Structure formats: structure tokens, C-alpha cells
Amino acid sequence: MRSTAGYSVMKITAPVNKIIPFSNVDGPSNRMAIFFQGCPFNCRFCHNPETIHMCNDCGDCVKTCPVGALSLKEGKVTWNKDLCVNCDTCIKTCRHDASPKVTRMTTDELMEKILEVSPYIQGITLSGGECTLQKEFIKELFPKVKALGLTTLLDSNGSLDFESNEDILEYCDGVMLDVKAYNKEFSDWLIRYPNDVVLKNLDHLLATGKLEEVRTLIFPDRDKENEATVRYVAETIKDRCRYKIIRYRQFGVREEYRKELGDFTTGEDYAMRYVELARSLGASKAILV
Amino acid sequence: MSEALNIIKDPTLTYNQELIALAKLGENSDDTLVYSDEYYKAFNSRALCDLGEGKMPYRPRYICPDYELLFEKGCKFLELDPPKDLLEAINVLEIFYRHVPSITTFPVYLGDLDKLLEPFVLKEERSYAKKLLKLFLLQIDKVLTDSFVHADIGPEDSVTGRLLLELSEEMQLAVPNITLRYDPERTSDDFALACIKCMLKTAKPSFANHRMFVKEWGENYAIASCYNGLLKAGGGYTLPRMRLYECSLTAKDTEDFVNRELPRYIDLQLEYMDKRVKFIVEEASFFKANFLATEGFVKEENFTGMFGVVGLAECVNHLLGIEDKKKGFGINKEATALGLKIMDVIDERVKAHVAPYCEATDHRYRLHAQVGINTDGMDDSPGTRIPIFAEPTMLEQLQTNEKFHPYFPTGTGDIFKFEETYEKTPEAILPIIKGSFGRGLRYFSGYLENCDVVRVTGYLVKKSEIEKLKAQKQSLNNVTVFGMGAQDGAHALDRRIQRHEDNSTGQ
Numbered sequence: 198m199r200s201t202a203g204y205s206v207m208k209i210t211a212p213v214n215k216i217i218p219f220s221n222v223d224g225p226s227n228r229m230a231i232f233f234q235g236c237p238f239n240c241r242f243c244h245n246p247e248t249i250h251m252c253n254d255c256g257d258c259v260k261t262c263p264v265g266a267l268s269l270k271e272g273k274v275t276w277n278k279d280l281c282v283n284c285d286t287c288i289k290t291c292r293h294d295a296s297p298k299v300t301r302m303t304t305d306e307l308m309e310k311i312l313e314v315s316p317y318i319q320g321i322t323l324s325g326g327e328c329t330l331q332k333e334f335i336k337e338l339f340p341k342v343k344a345l346g347l348t349t350l351l352d353s354n355g356s357l358d359f360e361s362n363e364d365i366l367e368y369c370d371g372v373m374l375d376v377k378a379y380n381k382e383f384s385d386w387l388i389r390y391p392n393d394v395v396l397k398n399l400d401h402l403l404a405t406g407k408l409e410e411v412r413t414l415i416f417p418d419r420d421k422e423n424e425a426t427v428r429y430v431a432e433t434i435k436d437r438c439r440y441k442i443i444r445y446r447q448f449g450v451r452e453e454y455r456k457e458l459g460d461f462t463t464g465e466d467y468a469m470r471y472v473e474l475a476r477s478l479g480a481s482k483a484i485l486v
Numbered sequence: 487m488s489e490a491l492n493i494i495k496d497p498t499l500t501y502n503q504e505l506i507a508l509a510k511l512g513e514n515s516d517d518t519l520v521y522s523d524e525y526y527k528a529f530n531s532r533a534l535c536d537l538g539e540g541k542m543p544y545r546p547r548y549i550c551p552d553y554e555l556l557f558e559k560g561c562k563f564l565e566l567d568p569p570k571d572l573l574e575a576i577n578v579l580e581i582f583y584r585h586v587p588s589i590t591t592f593p594v595y596l597g598d599l600d601k602l603l604e605p606f607v608l609k610e611e612r613s614y615a616k617k618l619l620k621l622f623l624l625q626i627d628k629v630l631t632d633s634f635v636h637a638d639i640g641p642e643d644s645v646t647g648r649l650l651l652e653l654s655e656e657m658q659l660a661v662p663n664i665t666l667r668y669d670p671e672r673t674s675d676d677f678a679l680a681c682i683k684c685m686l687k688t689a690k691p692s693f694a695n696h697r698m699f700v701k702e703w704g705e706n707y708a709i710a711s712c713y714n715g716l717l718k719a720g721g722g723y724t725l726p727r728m729r730l731y732e733c734s735l736t737a738k739d740t741e742d743f744v745n746r747e748l749p750r751y752i753d754l755q756l757e758y759m760d761k762r763v764k765f766i767v768e769e770a771s772f773f774k775a776n777f778l779a780t781e782g783f784v785k786e787e788n789f790t791g792m793f794g795v796v797g798l799a800e801c802v803n804h805l806l807g808i809e810d811k812k813k814g815f816g817i818n819k820e821a822t823a824l825g826l827k828i829m830d831v832i833d834e835r836v837k838a839h840v841a842p843y844c845e846a847t848d849h850r851y852r853l854h855a856q857v858g859i860n861t862d863g864m865d866d867s868p869g870t871r872i873p874i875f876a877e878p879t880m881l882e883q884l885q886t887n888e889k890f891h892p893y894f895p896t897g898t899g900d901i902f903k904f905e906e907t908y909e910k911t912p913e914a915i916l917p918i919i920k921g922s923f924g925r926g927l928r929y930f931s932g933y934l935e936n937c938d939v940v941r942v943t944g945y946l947v948k949k950s951e952i953e954k955l956k957a958q959k960q961s962l963n964n965v966t967v968f969g970m971g972a973q974d975g976a977h978a979l980d981r982r983i984q985r986h987e988d989n990s991t992g993q
């Protein structure tokens with residue numbers, strides 16, 4: 198953003214929901230995982246619906262915080278990290294699928310955190326919400342991270358067309374892509390966003406060697422939909438990258454959707470069928486998570 | 487009833503434990519070694535503790551024999567020839583172990599088992615070698631029934647090292663303790679990973695920062711007992727400890743503690759150590775007549791004294807009036823800084839003291855972060871550890887440890903718990919060890935936390951969900967009552983160690 202008077206440049210910031218210094222489940226080895234706020238999808242199964250929207254400063258949660266960690270200052274909700282006891286009452290209160298516990302950070306501020314953890318990690322993973330909503334931030338951040346000798350991964354839902362945003366991949370070692378649904382109708386219902394771009398990204402990332410892994414969630418009793426997605430992904434990627442078949446888990450899912458999708462976790466045997474299907478179609482690196 | 491009669495009638499003691507307790511009673515009936523009144527006052531107030539060493543030391547506390555010499559020359563006293571094959575090697579070791587004394591009456595150091603046995607293992611079929619090693623480990627577990635029995639492996643990969651890991655997993659035995667001497671330049675990632683996998687399943691081996699130990703001791707060091715750094719063909723004469731929390735109780739304030747009380751207690755512990763070391767070397771027959779000394783398996787000049795401390799966290803929190811340990815030492819910068827200041831005072835004062843018969847360590851004693859004993863309760867956390875239930879994130883825990891571990895050449899360590907998903911991703915632990923060893927961590931132990939909730943991938947876990955899950959889990963298995971304490975991994979592990987510790991006083 199440039200101001201009209203002169204060329205003073207405003208610093209790029211990104212809304213950070215959470216930083217996990219050591220993560221073993223957000224890509225290979227030990228990584229720092231950074232979760233951004235905001236997502237263009239609105240998946241019914243979302244486990245962290247509070248990361249979907251940006252806070253609109255309605256102030257509802259300010260009233261329910263038991264320790265006064267939230268306040269309204271000049272119409273903006275502010276969060277006092279030191280007072281917060283992480284009870285998540287605010288998240289339960291919020292009717293906008295947002296969270297008041299979000300910090301806007303510049304790349305330099307985030308780099309400070311990364312620098313502190315850098316001796317212990319192989320790299321960082323940007324996740325969300327949807328990290329690619331912060332593409333300008335990422336373009337500025339990744340070269341700095343690479344300069345430390347760390348690897349850079351994106352955990353993405355594939356909503357950003359990577360082909361027309363090649364520059365975001367320049368300093369990125371790989372993308373962990375969610376392919377949530379192949380069947381168009383199912384996809385429109387499940388994620389409420391057109392999935393063509395996701396499927397296009399699958400091809401593009403494969404072609405450019407930037408596909409780190411693909412993940413698909415297996416829903417209880419949805420044989421047709423599960424099979425269509427797994428079949429498509431497996432036939433596309435073959436043995437060229439890791440394929441994580443993940444069991445749907447009800448935890449964190451909004452109540453109304455839990456009723457539709459299931460208030461239980463997909464059975465292990467049921468999910469394993471799809472791992473075997475994927476393997477039989479040539480996706481030899483398919484694993485159950 | 488006399489104390490002896492109490493011991494004899496106690497149905498909870500094994501024969502061997504009775505024997506040890508009665509021997510201690512005999513030892514304590516002599517008053518030859520006397521200390522200043524000030525010392526006894528500090529001892530009686532529990533500020534200073536002798537860790538059950540007894541009144542009359544008749545051997546050094548920890549002995550690390552030169553097993554390489556045994557394999558090269560054999561042993562005249564025991565009429566053992568140098569072994570020619572694996573069966574003989576194991577037989578020689580088993581016989582010899584029986585004659586290595588220590589405070590626990592069991593050997594606290596079994597040797598660098600992979601290096602010692604590798605030439606013999608390589609001459610056998612792998613399956614036959616494995617069978618012999620299996621019987622060897624079984625013998626150790628059933629005869630040397632003490633969890634302070636310790637074997638070392640590494641830094642290099644070896645067939646024997648691999649077999650010992652395989653067997654540890656298969657046999658799930660408590661004894662021996664195992665340490666990998668880890669050097670990222672000499673230990674392959676593949677071998678380190680095999681060790682991590684075994685560690686997650688069996689809580690051993692632990693990782694010792696090889697480069698750090700080599701810098702202080704040279705290549706010829708051993709990790710013995712729980713995590714003690716000592717010299718091979720040597721050992722440690724004595725290990726008393728300052729219970730820092732109790733020490734802080736007599737101070738008016740922080741200034742009074744740091745400038746007067748602390749130095750006073752340090753000097754009293756030094757007085758105690760000097761007298762004991764001199765007694766062991768000058769009066770006791772050990773260095774004059776025991777075959778270990780006369781045949782050169784140990785040399786007096788390779789021994790040192792271990793100056794122990796325990797409960798730094800509680801000491802600091804008390805001095806600063808911090809009641810909530812979650813806001814104290816290890817979390818709060820001011821508290822951690824005071825901890826460092828206290829350690830500097832101890833370190834400087836102990837280094838300024840000329841110690842008798844400590845040739846190999848520049849005539850100085852070396853510091854030891856004592857791990858605690860089961861009678862300590864919650865008053866004193868092990869060494870300089872952050873108290874249980876107050877541990878911050880692993881990152882912060884490591885950062886605090888990295889500041890304190892360099893003070894303790896004769897040993898310190900911390901235990902890190904990993905959630906279940908690490909069983910499938912052991913490679914995520916190696917960079918943590920590498921990173922922290924490069925920054926001053928000395929000793930790393932890890933185990934898998936028996937955790938209800940694990941993060942799967944790509945999303946976050948909310949506290950409210952965790953609680954719901956726990957509630958659900960409990961109703962699902964209402965037979966199993968999980969108290970908070972039992973759920974806390976570190977506590978459970980401590981308990982396990984204590985179970986095996988039984989009557990022993992070794993640390």
C-alpha cells in the first residue's frame with residue numbers, strides 16, 4: 198500500500214492466530230507452524246471455525262471473557278495476551294466464526310520469533326485459516342526464512358491459483374495441498390467454494406515439482422464421495438508425492454454440521470479401505486493419519 | 487526394638503536389601519569422622535544432605551573400571567584371562583561386575599558395551615550374537631537389580647549398538663540404564679534415529695552431549711549411575727548435596743542469601759567433602775588393597791568429588807516470594823536470572839577451593855545437579871529443573887536448560903515428554919536434540935506421553951475440546967481412574983524410577 202503523498206511504504210502485516218514453535222504434524226521433521234486468520238472457504242467440517250473470518254469488532258466476546266483480557270478501545274477489540282487464560286470462552290461466544298486472539302505482525306516481527314526457534318527446526322510451515330490470503334506477506338517473508346537455511350512450506354486449501362501467482366512459489370519448498378472433494382456437487386456443498394482451482398493447482402504443483410503432499414479427509418458413510426476424491430487424487434499423483442488419508446474427526450466441528458457429517462470419528466477400517474484403494478491405483482505413498 | 491531388629495523383621499525388604507541396610511547400620515556405628523558443629527546444624531536442618539552415604543566411606547561412591555584393560559590383560563585376582571570370543575567376553579564381564587563396589591553395592595557403570603563387545607560380535611552369526619546378548623541383558627536385569635546400573639553406547643553406529651537397542655525394545659527391561667554419547671559429526675542420523683525410536687518405547691537410551699563432555703573430560707569419560715559424567719578408570723569419591731530451598735530458609739533476603747548464607751553452606755559442604763575424600767584415600771583400604779586399584783582398573787588420580795545441588799527452582803521462588811510456580815523459575819526472567827546468579831556463586835566458590843586427591847580435575851570438585859530422591863517430596867525439584875506441573879513449552883524448557891547445563895560436568899539432565907504422534911515421526915526429535923546440544927544442553931531424556939489428545943495435522947486443538955475429550959474418555963473407561971498426577975507423564979516416570987530404586991541410595 199502506498200500513500201498518495203510521497204512514497205512512504207506501509208509495512209505489510211498478517212493476522213497471526215497462533216504459532217506452534219515445535220510441530221511434528223505440519224510437514225516433515227520438526228517445524229515451526231504459523232497459523233493465519235481468515236479463510237475463503239467455509240467447510241462444513243472445519244475444525245477451527247474461529248479462524249475463518251476476521252473479527253468485526255462487535256464486542257460480544259469482550260463481555261464474556263472471565264478475566265477481562267478483552268477490551269474495546271476506540272471501537273477495536275484488543276486482546277491482552279498476559280491476562281488471557283486460554284479458556285476459549287470468547288471463541289464460543291463469537292457468532293462470526295472469528296477470534297479476538299489475533300495479532301497483526303510484520304515479517305520482521307515474525308522473523309524474530311522464527312530466529313529464536315531456528316536452531317531446533319528444519320523449517321517453517323504457514324497454515325491457517327488459509328495462508329495464501331497473505332500472499333504479499335509470504336513473498337516478503339520466505340526469502341528471509343530461506344536465508345537462515347530453513348525450508349519453507351505452505352499448508353493450503355488450494356484456493357489461490359498458483360499458476361498465475363508463480364512468484365509466491367519462488368522461495369517456497371513445497372505446498373501441502375488439501376483436496377477435500379472431487380465431485381463438484383459434493384464440493385459445492387462441503388466447502389462452499391468452486392473446486393476447479395484446487396484441481397488445477399494439483400496439476401500445476403505436480404508439474405512444477407512443488408507438491409509436498411496431498412491430504413484428503415474421509416467422511417463416515419460417504420462411500421461415493423470419498424471414493425471419487427481418493428480415486429482422482431491417486432490417479433493424478435501416483436507415486437510422485439505423499440498422500441495423507443485423514444479420518445474425519447468431530448472435534449471442533451460446529452454443532453449444526455456435526456449433525457450432518459457425524460458426531461463421531463471415521464472408523465479406522467473404513468478409512469483404511471481408501472488407503473488401499475489409493476495404493477492400488479499407484480499412489481504408493483498413501484498413508485493413514 | 488533396635489534398628490537392626492526393625493530391619494530384620496521388615497517383610498518388605500528382600501534379603502539383599504536387608505543386608506545393605508544392616509551394613510549401613512554397622513558403618514554408622516563408628517564416629518571417627520567428625521565435622522564442625524556448624525556442619526551438623528546444617529545437616530540436621532536438612533539444608534545439607536549426605537544422600538545416604540553413611541558415616542564411614544569404605545569405597546568411593548561411584549567406580550568406573552577400565553574394562554578395556556580387563557579385556558586386554560584379564561584379571562589376576564579373579565583369575566580371568568582376556569576373552570577370546572563373545573561368550574567368554576560376556577562371562578568375564580558378568581563375573582567382574584559382581585566385584586565392582588559402589589554406594590548401591592551394584593556397579594554404576596558397565597562399560598561402553600558396544601565398543602567393548604563389537605569385535606567379538608562381528609565374529610559371530612548375528613542371531614547367535616543376539617541370543618548371547620539377550621542372556622547377558624537378562625543376567626544384568628535379574629542380578630544387578632538397581633536402576634543406577636548404567637551402560638554407554640556410541641558415538642558411532644555399530645552392530646552391537648543396534649542389537650542392544652533391538653533387545654531393549656523386545657525385552658522391556660528396567661536395567662541397565664543406557665546413554666548414547668551423541669556427536670552429530672560421529673553419530674549417523676540413522677543410528678541416532680534408531681536410538682530415538684527405542685527411547686520413545688523404553689525411555690532409553692538418553693542422549694549425552696559428547697562434545698561437551700569431551701571438552702571437559704577428554705575422550706575417556708563415562709556416563710554412570712543416573713547421568714553422572716566421570717572419568718573411566720576412575721569415578722567419584724562422594725556426592726553430597728545442598729538442598730537449596732532449605733538453604734534459602736535461613737536467609738533474611740536475597741542479598742543475605744547470595745552474600746552470606748549461600749557461601750557459608752558451600753563451605754560446609756566442601757568441609758564435608760574434603761574430610762571424606764581424605765578418609766577414603768588415606769584411611770580406607772580400598773586404594774591400597776582392592777584388586778581394582780592394585781591391578782590398575784581404577785587409579786586414584788582419576789577420581790573427583792561431585793558437589794551436588796538440588797532445588798534451585800524452589801530456592802529462587804522462595805527468595806523472590808513467588809508462590810505460583812507457573813510464574814516462577816524457568817518462566818519468569820527475573821527468577822531465572824537469580825538462578826544463574828546463584829549458580830555463578832556456587833561455581834566460582836567451588837572452583838576456588840583446592841580439593842584433595844582430584845588430580846584429573848585440576849584439584850577441583852565438579853558440580854552435579856542432583857536428581858532428587860523419593861523422600862524429597864515437592865520441596866526440591868531435581869537440580870536446576872523447572873518444577874513439575876510448571877513446565878512451560880518445550881522450547882522454553884530447553885532454553886532454560888541450556889543456560890544451566892554447562893555448570894555441571896558431573897551431570898545434569900532433563901526429561902522431555904512427547905505426544906503419541908511422535909511415535910510415527912521420530913525424525914522430528916533429532917533436530918531438537920541437535921539444536922539444543924549446540925546451545926549448551928548436556929543431557930536429554932525423552933519418552934512418549936500417554937496422551938488422550940493429539941493434534942492430527944494442519945489444525946489446532948482447543949482447550950475446551952481437550953476437556954470434552956477427556957471427559958468422554960473417562961466415561962468410556964470408567965474403570966480407569968486417571969488422577970491428574972497419573973496423567974502427568976513426568977510424575978509417572980519418576981514413580982517408575984522410584985519403584986526400581988527401592989532401597990538404593992545411589993543417584
Ligand code: SF4
Pocket residue numbers: 261262263264265266267276280281282283284285286287288298
Ligand atoms: S480465551 Fe478468550 S475469553 Fe478466555 S481468557 Fe482468553 S481472551 Fe478471555
Ligand code: SF4
Pocket residue numbers: 251252253254255256257258259274287290291292293294295296297
Ligand atoms: S471475535 Fe467475534 S465476538 Fe469477538 S468482537 Fe470479534 S466478531 Fe465479535
